[in-house]
Amino acid sequence: MFEQDYLVKQFLMFFKALTRSWEQMEEEKDPFAAADTLEDAISAATDMDGTALLTLAPESIASIMQVTGVDPRIVEYISRSMLLESVYLEQGGDSGLADVRAAQAHAIADAYGFGLPEDPSDFDAITEGLEEEALGL
DSSP states (O other): OHHHHHHHHHHHHHHHHHHHHHHHHHTSOOHHHHHHHHHHHHHHHHTSOHHHHTTSOHHHHHHHHHHHTOOHHHHHHHHHHHHHHHHHHHHTTOHHHHHHHHHHHHHHHHHHTOOOOSSTTOHHHHTTTHHHHHTTO
C-alpha cells in the first residue's frame, strides 16, 4: 500500500509539473521557467540533485538512474519530461542544451526499453497515461 501511495504521489507530481510547465510556456511565454519546473520535478522524483544528474552524458544518465534505484515506472515520465524540456530550451534559444536533454531522454528510453513520442512538442503524447496513473486508476 505504501509503495502504491508513493507511486500515485510521484505520478501526480509529474502531472502537475508537466501541466504547469505547459502553462508557463503557452501563457507566460517563459521557456526557461518551464524548463526549470521540469528539472525540479526530475530532482524530486530521483531524490538526487537534478542539476548534477542532468549534467551527465546521455550514455551515463540511465546507468546512474538504474544504480540509484529510481522506480522504473517513474523513469518513463522523467524521460518524457526531459524530452519536453528539450522543446522549451530550443524555443528559448539554447539549442545545445536542448540537444543534450533530447539525447538524455532517448538514452534513458533505450536503456529501459520504452518508446518516446515522435513529436516532443505534442503535449498530449508526452502526458499520455499520466493522468490515469496520478489518479491511481
